[in-house]
Amino acid sequence: MSVTYLDAIRSAQEKALRDDPRVFIYGQDVGKFGGAFKATKNLAEKFPGRVVDSPISEDAMVGMAVGAAMEGMRPIVEMQFADFSTVGLNQMLNHAATTFWRTGKPCPMVLRLPSGGTPGSGPFHSQSMEAIYSHYPGIVVMTPATVEDAYTMLLEAIELPDPVVFCEHKLLYYHLKSEALPESAVPAFRARVVRTGRDITCVTYSAMVHEAVAAAEELAEEGYEVEVVDLRTVKPLDTDTVLASVARTGRLLAVGESWPWGGASAEVVARVASEGFELLDAPPKRLNAKDTPIPYHPNLWAAHRPTAVRIAAGLREVLRY
């Protein structure tokens, strides 16, 4: 039996619905239809009244989850695409995120965001939103890259007492497969060294982990050993694991699929530059998407996002210094 990244997300939700009566799912078309990507397939039948179709009202959907969380439930809100979560930003950033700090009472909810680019999806069905959510205090932001993490981290997200933004990468939904659901998990909020190497560290997360690994393989043929670190959770950011890796390699390239101004990759470079300056043998660099909206045409899209080829070129540039 093989399990896809999407199966893992569905299974985690199923387990949470089974184990915890406080959990319910709210989102457009998530009920009988099973969601636009089928992440809730069959769940409405199995858990009557707990997997509920919402109107097209993102602001109210998130607001409703905030209220339900205050009342002791554990809502999971599915956005049809991450991009539409901008419409619910007010409730998430100003309400969910401030509740614990203002009141001492938790606001446990999960906002699931089908994120990231796929060919032909264009400017409004391709966005990665982790930078915006991470900027606000009070929210945990998870960006799983593997089937195992999709499963264990979503369960963690549901259990956490805080609001969590769960960024699922659409490019991984159907193609990324594993043998079975995992039995154990990497500790919460910790990054993971995906591939060890002594020459340079490539820190990334979500779908870019796979591009980085492909780039590392390309560089291995040239005799370089690239260490790839998967952040898993971008907020809180596991600076220790990143610094430990840079201590081994002396060089850093941070990669993110989202735009270049700010964001997780900028945060990684800033932390290494200020807290690990002496560890570095070369200026730390960063690679992100180009600074335009995400293009529709596959030719443009492929050149807009970081790819294995561009990551390899970036790694070489830092290595050559």
Next chain:
Amino acid sequence: MAIRVAGALESKPKKGVVDPIELLGRTILRARVLEDKLGNLYRAGRIVGGVYLGKGQEALSGAGGLALRKGDIFAPLIRDMAGRLGFGEPMVDALRAYLGSRLGPMKGRDGNIHRGDITRGILPMISHLGAMVSTVAGVLVAKRMKGEKGRVGLTCAGDGATSTGSFHEGLNLAAVEKLPLVVVVADNGYAYSTPRERQFACEDLVDRAKGYGVEGHGVDGTDPMACWKVLQHAVERAREGAGPQLVVGKLLRLCGHGEHDDGSYVEKKIKSSERGRDCLKVMEEGIKKRGQEKEWQGWREEAQREVEEAVAKVSAEPVPDPFEEDWRATQSDGMAEVMVAS
């Protein structure tokens, strides 16, 4: 009450007078033939990304586009091929957007239904439903400030889009400003798979007009000439200063949400109800009763030729080249962030 113009299709065309039946009939046909072709291109793997069609909704959409004049503003949504053609969008624009031609108005940067041409008064929609209502209101405010008179803005929405805050805020704003805005809601009973009972609790969306303080018009969206009459009237009312107009047409989308979707969640009962009538068939029957069977056949063949020619033309056009793309999102110089290996 929904307006229905029984028998209107049977009235004979008069020499020297624009024949609305021919205008709308041809628009519906052109849209249908073009959308059938887009579906085929999608299944042949020639279109990357989604294809969203408006089959069954052409009469309402087309009547909206045709009710506008040059200089007016049209902000279509995902099922408005007919409205676009009626307003005057060239057929090649649709194909250029879907096939990603570099020569199209979006240059391959955006695609499919997200196309438009601001200089021609067609606003390119963003995906976020409800967003265009306030945007068209803004264009109309600007025209008023500039002293430009007699312009109307028309935008389209689905039943689902009416649940957005944007829709509500936009229509309320337009009502307060008493703008010449027509909002056409195609109530096809579903938003993707979500039936209307899960979308809103009022009996008829047109009832909301009173709450917004705007004029409301219900229409049977499967009846082409009823759509024509209602849209002509609503646009005229807006033009003469009566403020925003809310038109709600009841109909069914006779295709999936996108071509990836088989629409199997649509209830059989609804498909076989009045609401499920195909406006194109209604049109065709009326035309036959009028004794214009031959003309109809001719219009269809003309549409087919037009579509085939456009496909051939656009297929030979260059696709976007990342090396020639300037990768700038602002008109101001020196804004783009440049990174390592980018």
